[in-house]
Amino acid sequence: MSSLIEGLISAIQPVNLGALLAGTTLGVFAGAMPGLSSTVGLALVLPVTFALDPTPALLMMISIYMAAEYGGSITAIAIGVPGSSPALATTFDGFSLTRRGEARRAFGISLFSSVSGGVLGAILLMAALGPLARAAIAFGPAEYFGLGVFGLSIVANLVGDDPIKGIVSALLGLLFFTVGLDVLTGTPRLTMGTTTLMDGLGLVPMLIGFFAITEAFNTVAGGRRPTTQKGDLGGTLPRPRELIRLWPSILRGSTIGGVIGAIPGAGATIASIVAWNEERRISKTPERFGKGIPAGIAAPEAANNACVGAAMIPLLGLGIPGSASAAVLLGGLMVQGVAPGPLLLTEQKELVYALYAGFLVAVLLMLAVGLLGIPIWIRVVRLRPSILMSLVVGISLIGTFALRGNPYDAWTALFFGLVGFAMLRRGYPLVPAVLGLILGPMIETNYRRALTLSSGSHAAFTESPIALVLILLAGVSFVAPAVRNRLVQRKEERS
Amino acid sequence: MTDLNREIPDNFQRRRSIFAGSMIEGWLLITIATGVLWDSRTYPPSLSSGTPGPAFFPRLLALLLGVAGIVLLIKRYRTTAPRDKKGSVLATHSSKKPATKWKNLGLMIVTIAGFLLVSPQIGTVFALPILISSLMWLIGERSALLLVTVPLAFSVFVYGVFSVALGVPLP
Numbered sequence: 001m002s003s004l005i006e007g008l009i010s011a012i013q014p015v016n017l018g019a020l021l022a023g024t025t026l027g028v029f030a031g032a033m034p035g036l037s038s039t040v041g042l043a044l045v046l047p048v049t050f051a052l053d054p055t056p057a058l059l060m061m062i063s064i065y066m067a068a069e070y071g072g073s074i075t076a077i078a079i080g081v082p083g084s085s086p087a088l089a090t091t092f093d094g095f096s097l098t099r100r101g102e103a104r105r106a107f108g109i110s111l112f113s114s115v116s117g118g119v120l121g122a123i124l125l126m127a128a129l130g131p132l133a134r135a136a137i138a139f140g141p142a143e144y145f146g147l148g149v150f151g152l153s154i155v156a157n158l159v160g161d162d163p164i165k166g167i168v169s170a171l172l173g174l175l176f177f178t179v180g181l182d183v184l185t186g187t188p189r190l191t192m193g194t195t196t197l198m199d200g201l202g203l204v205p206m207l208i209g210f211f212a213i214t215e216a217f218n219t220v221a222g223g224r225r226p227t228t229q230k231g232d233l234g235g236t237l238p239r240p241r242e243l244i245r246l247w248p249s250i251l252r253g254s255t256i257g258g259v260i261g262a263i264p265g266a267g268a269t270i271a272s273i274v275a276w277n278e279e280r281r282i283s284k285t286p287e288r289f290g291k292g293i294p295a296g297i298a299a300p301e302a303a304n305n306a307c308v309g310a311a312m313i314p315l316l317g318l319g320i321p322g323s324a325s326a327a328v329l330l331g332g333l334m335v336q337g338v339a340p341g342p343l344l345l346t347e348q349k350e351l352v353y354a355l356y357a358g359f360l361v362a363v364l365l366m367l368a369v370g371l372l373g374i375p376i377w378i379r380v381v382r383l384r385p386s387i388l389m390s391l392v393v394g395i396s397l398i399g400t401f402a403l404r405g406n407p408y409d410a411w412t413a414l415f416f417g418l419v420g421f422a423m424l425r426r427g428y429p430l431v432p433a434v435l436g437l438i439l440g441p442m443i444e445t446n447y448r449r450a451l452t453l454s455s456g457s458h459a460a461f462t463e464s465p466i467a468l469v470l471i472l473l474a475g476v477s478f479v480a481p482a483v484r485n486r487l488v489q490r491k492e493e494r495s
Numbered sequence: 496m497t498d499l500n501r502e503i504p505d506n507f508q509r510r511r512s513i514f515a516g517s518m519i520e521g522w523l524l525i526t527i528a529t530g531v532l533w534d535s536r537t538y539p540p541s542l543s544s545g546t547p548g549p550a551f552f553p554r555l556l557a558l559l560l561g562v563a564g565i566v567l568l569i570k571r572y573r574t575t576a577p578r579d580k581k582g583s584v585l586a587t588h589s590s591k592k593p594a595t596k597w598k599n600l601g602l603m604i605v606t607i608a609g610f611l612l613v614s615p616q617i618g619t620v621f622a623l624p625i626l627i628s629s630l631m632w633l634i635g636e637r638s639a640l641l642l643v644t645v646p647l648a649f650s651v652f653v654y655g656v657f658s659v660a661l662g663v664p665l666p
Contacts, residue, residue: 164570168524168563175531175556182549187538189553190531213607220633221600386636387645390627393607397626398619398653402663410611418604425595426520444552451546 004126007353010055011361019056020358023063024365028373030064031071032083033399038068042328046335054336055354061329062308062355063362068325069268069304070114070366073297074377077106079392081212085203086268086304088434089276091211093289093296100292107377108237109297111370113250115363117302120254121261121309122359128262128313139263141449142460146470147263148442151270153477155432163482165428173436174443176201183445196408201416205400205409206437209416210430212396216389217421237374242294249279249295250302257303261310267323268307269438275303281480309359316340316352517571524564531557603633619665620658623650 010016023045030041041064049057072087073094080095082088090110097106139147155170179190180200191197253275260271279299280289289296311326317340333340344352383391400413420430454460461467531553538550606629614622627646636642657663 164563164566168520168560168567171556171560171563175527175553175560178553178556182538185539185549187549189538189549190534192534216630216634217600217603220596220603220630222594222596384636384641386631386634387641389634390630390636391645391649393630394623394627394649394653397607397610398623398657398665401619401666402657405664407611407615407666414604414607414611421600448547448551456546 003349003353004356006350007355007357008360010350010354011059011357015053016056016059016354016358017361019052019060020063020362021365023060024067024362024369027064027067028071028074028366028369030084031068031087032074033071033395038065038084038325039323039328041068042325042332046328046332049332050335054333054338055351057332057336058338058351058355059358059362061332062312062358063365065325065329066118066305066308066359066362067366067369069308070111070118070301070370072304073110073114073301074107074373077103077110077297078377079212079388080215081392081396082207085207085438086272086307087300088207088269088431089272089300090297092276092431093291093293096290096292097294097297102292103378104236104374105238105294106292106297107370107374109243109246109294110301111367111374112238112243113246113253113298113301114305114370115367116247116250117254117257117305118308118363118366119360120251120302121258121306122356122363123309124254124258124262124306125309125312125359126356128258139466140464141446141453142464142467143470144442144446145450145461146464146467146474147270148439148446150470150474150477151274151439152435152443153474155435162427165426166432169423169428169430170432170436173433173438174440175436176206176433177437177440178444183441184448201412201437202409203434203437205412206416207434208396208400209413209418210420210434212392213413213417214420214424214430216393217417218424219385219389221421238294246294246298249298252278252282253299253302254306256299257306258310260303261307261323262313268304268311271307272300272304273435275299277477281477286484312355316344316355517567521564521567521571524560524567528557528561528564531560599633603630606630606633615666620650620654623653 011020026045027038027041031038042061045060045064049060052060068084069086072082072084073090075081075083076087076090077094077098080091080098082091094106094110097103152170155166175190177200179197181187181198182189188198253272256275256278257268257271260274261268276289276296276299279295280286283289283293283295285293307323311323315326315330330340338344338348338351396413397410400409401407423430423433450460451458461471535550535553535557538553539548540550541548606626610622610626624646627649628642631642631645654665657665
């Protein structure tokens, strides 16, 4: 405890506090800007941290990482475009609340849940650095395959009225992932003989195309307006009683985020989608999810912020980055001469405790920046559709280009905008396709790796208890919605 | 006797167009599946260890997409418009969907594509105001003041944030 207090004193030193505040502000901005993300934000400040001492450098980076996860929800709620991929699940209910004129309520729930998830993730990091790191490292290809299939089983809950269309959407997403070089052999697949497609289609251009450009196409084609322009669009902040009622959802979301975040390679996007789906699965009113239910914002937002602390467990304990952002953070640590691993806790105890305390201070700063920023986010929502949608397209194209400095990515976003528009017009949900693109690499690569390690025997998936449980859960998750619908139908027929 | 001159109800018009769409989608999926199978003929089907190679996953997906396409086609042919006992198409009330403004959509696509083509030549900072102004006009903005000030302010913002503050080189 005394070490944590010493760490707290270190974290609130003017230089360190300044680094945390700068990181939080930049993180919220990076998260909110479509095309930027925590990874891009971290990469952009990496050169700046070279000039800092290890403690402020590390604190700046963790605050960017933490705040960007919250920042992603701002555009998700305001305009229905996830600022970064972990905020994808927040768009389902967050944007629905905005359309109903309750944007302020959605922002409040998102901020409170993000702060709670961030604190719980930090507590998890402090409590479980050792044991969870060992559990996470036990994941092999078979377990990752099981996790990927389990993640994809969520599609069953997102297919809407026509299961075939949902399945087709997921298959198209998986097919989009296969474009490019095969990860294991380097064989070009579906590249049409061009070198441009060798790097694949990319998740960010797809997200921007599907959610930003498709929305603009819908607006210009007369399909729908992005937001209601009449009445009080902002609404009021959520009452303390409502936030307290959301605690079970926040706790569940944080737990899911904590567990998935600690598994290297799984990431905040999967955690937030799993959290949203679990919340819907256990709800007594699952049909209200996706239509603006507060728990649909609280669970994924708590999950993606809890992931930040959890992702530090394998990073600090074993030197394994749990996400792309953690990989950039690892690069920053190594430049500073900090070697993550089992010896870190004994050799650089002060730095580790300053980091623990820094997490808590970063969360408080995120709360302050978030609360001060809500009026600004509301103004964004109130913009005329002609201005808002034009700026969304402009910032999306620039953001897509800025990601890798590759103009081809902006063309990819335009392509996905057209595909998304066509799919929506024909009643095909977009989210299963995004899930397919996210989970495709995890499923295919680990399936083939597991079979290579077991000399082609599928027993690899049944001999591992974790893999087996995940695959069985996936089966249940695939079948459960159909069974539930059938039971509801029968009940209605009887009554 | 069926009245051949009777106007076809709106609802059936809409349903028929959906069915026609399902047929197009079914054939489109079968075409995509065939294309993927054709392209994957050059990928190694399996590795030396006997485990699945790069062809396995695309072929599996092509197969599933092909099956989904066939299911959509079968559904299209098995579904018929609701009729009464005499065999006449039943009229039901339905709300008309707003007509799609295809011209505006086409212009928007051309505008974005034009921006992507032109910005490397003249620079993003100069191409961006034209893009934003054009998009605002297409979405319905007619205020000359806004059509000029918003795009210019946005371009300055983008330049300040990306080029100056973050050091991201823009085309």
